[in-house]
Each structure stands twice: as C-alpha cells, then as structure tokens.
Amino acid sequence: MDNKTSKLLDLRKEKINELKTEGISLYPNDFKPDHRVHEVKNIIEKNADSLGENGRKFCLAGRMMAINKMGKSSFVRFQDDGEQMQVYIQKNKVGDDVYALFKKLDIGDFIGVEGPLFQTRTGEWTLLAESFKLLSKSVRPLPEKFHGIKDPEKRYRRRYLDLIMNENTRQIFKKRSAIVAAMRRFFDENGFMEVETPMMQTLPGGAEATPFKTWHNALGMELYLRIAPELYLKRLVVGGFEKVFEINRNFRNEGVSTRHNPEFTMVEFYQAYATYEDLMDLTEEMFSTIVTQIAGDSSVEYQGLTIDFSKGWKRISMIDSLSEIGGVDPAIVNDTQALLAYAEKENVQIAKKDRHGKVLTKLFDAFVEPKLIQPTFITGYPVEVSPLSRKSESDSELTDRFELFIAGREIANGFSEINDPEDQYNRFAMQVRQRDEGNDEAHIMDTEYVQALEYGMPPTAGQGIGIDRFVMLLTDAASIREVILFPHMKKA
RNA sequence: GGGCCGUUAACUCAGUUGGCAGAGUAUCUGCCUUUUAAGCAGAGAGUCGCUGGUUCGAGCCCAGCACGGCCCA
Known part of the structure; x- marks a missing residue:
C-alpha cells in the first residue's frame, strides 16, 4: 500500500x-x-x-x-x-x-x-x-492537520510522522531524554562512573531469561545478546572500580506486551561497601530527586492514580506482605503444603518442581504485586529465586535483596552481592539443577565469573532499574511502546 | 498460546436488511492582500488487509491467513 x-x-x-x-x-x-x-x-x-x-x-x-x-x-x-x-x-x-x-x-x-x-x-x-x-x-x-495520525500501528512504524503531527509524542520523548540525563547527573554527583560492558556475551548471565542467539563469523562462535550486564559490572568492582553504572539495552527473547519490549533499557549500578539497605535509601533519593526535577512535584498522576515519590517508602518482607497485603493466612506462609493447597484453590499455577520459595514468589505475584501502587520495597527474597544475592545473616533461606514496585509493577531489583566464590559456585550449581529439571530460564554456570570472585570482590550491593517503565510512570503512558521510539513490530 | 475488537481514499472516519463506494480534511481548477480547522464555486481521487467460499449479487455472511490494539496466561 x-x-x-x-x-x-x-x-x-x-x-x-x-x-x-x-x-x-x-x-x-x-x-x-x-x-x-x-x-x-x-x-x-x-x-x-x-x-x-x-x-x-x-x-x-x-x-x-x-x-x-x-x-x-x-x-x-x-x-x-x-x-x-x-x-x-x-x-x-x-x-x-x-x-x-x-x-x-x-x-x-x-x-x-x-x-x-x-x-x-x-x-x-x-x-x-x-x-x-x-x-x-x-x-x-x-496526514491531515486536524486529526493527525492516530492508528497506533502507523504511529509506531512511521514514528517520524507521529513526531511531526502529535505534540504529545514529542513531549514524551523529550521527557525521556530529560529523565535519562537527570539520572546520569545523579550518578555523576554521587561519584559513580559510567561504563560500557559487552552487549554480545559468550554466556548470557545476570538474569533469568531466554537470550537471543547470534553468530560471529570470523571467530566461528555463538554469541548471545546480553540479558543483563550484571556479571561484567561486578568484574569491574573486582577490578577496583567501586562505584559504576551502565545505562544500556538488554535483550530478552520473550513475549511482547504493553509492559515488555524484547529490547529494553536498564540502568545497573554497583557500589562497593554498600548493602541492599543503602541502595534502598539511594533509590528513594534518586527517584524523588528526578521526579521533582522532571515533574516539578514529588508526586505524579499515572493512569488515574496519584503516585507519591517523596522519601520514606514502605519496606516490607515478602512473607509479611503475603499476609498483610495479599490476604494470605499468616499461619500458612511457612507451610509449603498449606500454601500449595491455597494456590490450587485460588487458581495460581504452581509447577511440581517448585519449592517453597518459588511458591511464595508466585503467590506474591498473584496477590501482592498488583496492590503495590505507591513505591514499595519488598525484601527477603528466597534463595532459590535469587542466584546472585547474598544470603541473609538471620535466615539462610532468604537473601539480602529487594524489589521495588510502583503502580503494581516491578521497577527495580537490588541486592547485596555474593562475594563468596564458593557460595556463588553452589548457587550456580543449584540453578543448573533447576535447568536440568526443565527451567529454561535458570541461570547457567559461569566459572569465569566465579574465578573473578576468587580474586576477591569487596562487599558490594548492586541494582537494576527499568528505564522504560520508569519513563512510563512519568509520562502517564499505558504501554511501553509509547516510550520507545521504535518499538518492536512484526514485519509488515 | 487463548479471548475480544479492528483493518474502507493521503489522513480521520461513516457505510442501514447482502443491491451503483460515502463524508470531512488533504489534493486539483477558478476567485479572493490580515487568515485562525479561512471562505466561495467546481473537479478528481478506492486492490473496501489478503486468499478462498456461500449467493443472481459480498465492504457487509462463512472459513483460513496477515498485521495491529486491549485483556488473559
């Protein structure tokens, strides 16, 4: 046509x-x-x-x-x-x-x-x-001057027309640029150094996701588009760069939806001698600063909700949130069998191989996540879903990890890092067993990364923030495609 | 992967019970020296997403496919 x-x-x-x-x-x-x-x-x-x-x-x-x-x-x-x-x-x-x-x-x-x-x-x-x-x-x-161009398909495929005709679209992307600039400024002012690590990796690590495969002709080898920069950034901490961040694309070979694009932008940052609790403080500071700079106010309207970013966000453990927010009987949260029965009654899909921590996570996703409208840190993630997070001193089944939820969706994930190479090796081994049991997204064994840890990494905490989702919150965008200039589309 | 909805002129959209394909804007011709989605007079503009089927006859009904949107997994 x-x-x-x-x-x-x-x-x-x-x-x-x-x-x-x-x-x-x-x-x-x-x-x-x-x-x-x-x-x-x-x-x-x-x-x-x-x-x-x-x-x-x-x-x-x-x-x-x-x-x-x-x-x-x-x-x-x-x-x-x-x-x-x-x-x-x-x-x-x-x-x-x-x-x-x-x-x-x-x-x-x-x-x-x-x-x-x-x-x-x-x-x-x-x-x-x-x-x-x-x-x-x-x-x-x-397109015609009064109605402009409205068809979402045409707007995405020919974004230039959308930008010419729709002032709102221009504003979204100007705001996105300002948000990223403000974030860089924040990291710079806090002594972080911006780095770039490989987008093409021989082993895709740092997250649980299916990678895109590609091929290097001259080297005759398979490469993967990265699903996360994490393991390379921590190598830099081993190398003595103690505060680093990277803003760049990750690629995950999964479905497309209003919240997922196969390539998306994340900032990941690592700070030596910090704990996950320090990062929660830093995140509150960063978000409230950026939101105030961009929106001129510490709260924003998102899809009819008022989201307040001023500091002092709720922090609650996953287990407590299940009962306090998710309405699960506190008497059963430590009882795997009772949880399984509850999950079945409530139509939450649980795989046979799922252990206690995984069951908790799935119940959390179903009953708690959608209710986390105001910025909320969920802490105390189970070891088996956190292969890179340091074990909690008080409970070896849990990790020093948090996720940040806003408007019912995950925005950030951070934790104190494992710097004990033996522990990291065993966690990878546990992931490999999960993979053998059929979990294609389980982490793979990365002995070179373990080797890096064997040289010694200072106690460190690190975090990733989904930039696209953060931009959605500040531009009142219902779909991730509205904040990505050229979202992924099938071949016309 | 599943459900619902959409695809008609460059754009935004109508299209009744299955009976000649419509409007506004844009475009073209003429008029017009302060317009404001300018105005007046006239004109042209279509692979009705694609492929089949039903029918005397399909934009409309049926099947399949493609692309997109929303929701669910």
Whole structure:
C-alpha cells in the first residue's frame, strides 16, 4: 500500500518536475536561520517593544504545516523543533516569481523566510516575509492537520510522522531524554562512573531469561545478546572500580506486551561497601530527586492514580506482605503444603518442581504485586529465586535483596552481592539443577565469573532499574511502546 | 498460546436488511492582500488487509491467513 503509486503522489511528482525544469533547487543547503521559533516566541513575550513592521528582522526556517492562500497573499503556519509560527507572504512584497514558486509548494515542505514581525487583526504575531525560499521538498503528503495520525500501528512504524503531527509524542520523548540525563547527573554527583560492558556475551548471565542467539563469523562462535550486564559490572568492582553504572539495552527473547519490549533499557549500578539497605535509601533519593526535577512535584498522576515519590517508602518482607497485603493466612506462609493447597484453590499455577520459595514468589505475584501502587520495597527474597544475592545473616533461606514496585509493577531489583566464590559456585550449581529439571530460564554456570570472585570482590550491593517503565510512570503512558521510539513490530 | 475488537481514499472516519463506494480534511481548477480547522464555486481521487467460499449479487455472511490494539496466561 505504501509503495503503490497513488494519484496524489503522481501529482506531486509532476509539480516537482515543473520546479526542476524551472531551475529551482529542491534541496539547497545554504540557508542559515538566525533564530528558532521558540527563541522568537521568547523575544515576543519579553521584548515586544522592539518588534513591528519597522522593527527587528528574523530569519526563520521550518516545515509548512498549513497554508491559507488568499489570492495575492497567503498565511503559512510552519513548524520548527515542535513550535509553530505563522508567516504572511504578499505577492507585491516577495515579487511575482517568488510568489509563483510559493504557490507550487506543498504542506510538508521546508521553507526559509526572513522579515520583521507584525500582529494580525486577532493579535497573533506573524512574520512578514520579505524573502522566501524552498529548503527541502516533500514528496509524500502529510496526514491531515486536524486529526493527525492516530492508528497506533502507523504511529509506531512511521514514528517520524507521529513526531511531526502529535505534540504529545514529542513531549514524551523529550521527557525521556530529560529523565535519562537527570539520572546520569545523579550518578555523576554521587561519584559513580559510567561504563560500557559487552552487549554480545559468550554466556548470557545476570538474569533469568531466554537470550537471543547470534553468530560471529570470523571467530566461528555463538554469541548471545546480553540479558543483563550484571556479571561484567561486578568484574569491574573486582577490578577496583567501586562505584559504576551502565545505562544500556538488554535483550530478552520473550513475549511482547504493553509492559515488555524484547529490547529494553536498564540502568545497573554497583557500589562497593554498600548493602541492599543503602541502595534502598539511594533509590528513594534518586527517584524523588528526578521526579521533582522532571515533574516539578514529588508526586505524579499515572493512569488515574496519584503516585507519591517523596522519601520514606514502605519496606516490607515478602512473607509479611503475603499476609498483610495479599490476604494470605499468616499461619500458612511457612507451610509449603498449606500454601500449595491455597494456590490450587485460588487458581495460581504452581509447577511440581517448585519449592517453597518459588511458591511464595508466585503467590506474591498473584496477590501482592498488583496492590503495590505507591513505591514499595519488598525484601527477603528466597534463595532459590535469587542466584546472585547474598544470603541473609538471620535466615539462610532468604537473601539480602529487594524489589521495588510502583503502580503494581516491578521497577527495580537490588541486592547485596555474593562475594563468596564458593557460595556463588553452589548457587550456580543449584540453578543448573533447576535447568536440568526443565527451567529454561535458570541461570547457567559461569566459572569465569566465579574465578573473578576468587580474586576477591569487596562487599558490594548492586541494582537494576527499568528505564522504560520508569519513563512510563512519568509520562502517564499505558504501554511501553509509547516510550520507545521504535518499538518492536512484526514485519509488515 | 487463548479471548475480544479492528483493518474502507493521503489522513480521520461513516457505510442501514447482502443491491451503483460515502463524508470531512488533504489534493486539483477558478476567485479572493490580515487568515485562525479561512471562505466561495467546481473537479478528481478506492486492490473496501489478503486468499478462498456461500449467493443472481459480498465492504457487509462463512472459513483460513496477515498485521495491529486491549485483556488473559
């Protein structure tokens, strides 16, 4: 459909050929605007005295978004960096030839104009064109000006049209950029160093997920797109970089949904001599700082919920949350058989091989997670679902780990790291057994990583935060696709 | 993987009981020198997602497929 020749396209191509025949340059590159539209608007707001038909002149450029032709004069609304402004073109001002050229142009074309500003009858500040130039010709017609482009499929596949037509889309991605910048600033101010670790790994580790496979021709070997940077970042801590962070893509070979894109952005960070409790404090500080910078307030509206990011978030253990929030009888949370019976009664799918900790986790996912609207740290994750987390001193079945939940979804995961190489080896071995039992997402044995730990890693805590989900919260986006410029789509 | 919904002009959308394919915007022609989704007069514009089937006749009914959206797993 996109490539079939429509009548509209044919007409445009005819007009383009006419312009070419007349010797008009369709794609010149010699025009330098001296202001952007938003700068002109600032001047209008602060310094309107200097403006007027005999006042300051401006040289501006942009894409024509609407044209009102009125015989010998015309109004053109053009757009530059998302800001719109109007220009008035009069035949007797720009000359017959230029006006004739203008009449052949289309909505969507880029133009350059120069002249003073004046106010129309309704008071709108408008540039009065003394010169007018085509800067770049569009061949395809833009979507209609009033309704814009709405079809989500078209918006994602041709995001550029979405960005041209929908100011809200522009704002989401400007905000995303500001959020990531604020996060970098926060880490920088707190003494963290940004690093980059391999996206292609020989062993995909650091998370429980199915990887994408790829192949290196020259080396003749399989590689995996990383599911997490974790094991490399901790090697850096072994190497003496004691506060590191990485903001980059992870790839997980799983379903696509409003909350999952196969490639997504995470920040992971590690701090030597810190515990998971220190990281909870740091996370509260970071989120409340960023949210205040971005939203101008410590709370935001998300899908009809008011989420308050100011510090002092609830911290509760998974076991306590099951009874206190999930409504599970506290008498049965330590009794695997009773939990299994409860799960069956409540239609929670439990696999035969699942042990106590896994059962707890599944019940938590079903009954507690959806209720965690305000930022909440859940602590005390079972050892068997936490192959990289340090065992708790008080209970060897639990780990010094937390997950952060906001608006009923997981946003972050952090823990005190295992730095005992023997413990880490045994945990990997436990994962390998799970894998043998059919859990394809269980962690694989990584002896090179264990070797790194054998050289000694300081006591360390680390954390990962899903950037896309965090951005969703701050942009009130219902789907992860609204915050990823080019979300994954099937081949059209 | 399952359920529901959608796919018609460049865009946004109508399309009745199965009976000639529609509107607004955009486009084209003419008029118009302060418009504001400008206005007036006229015109052109379609592989109704794809493939089959039912029928005298299918955008509409049936089956399969593709892509997308929402929900569930």
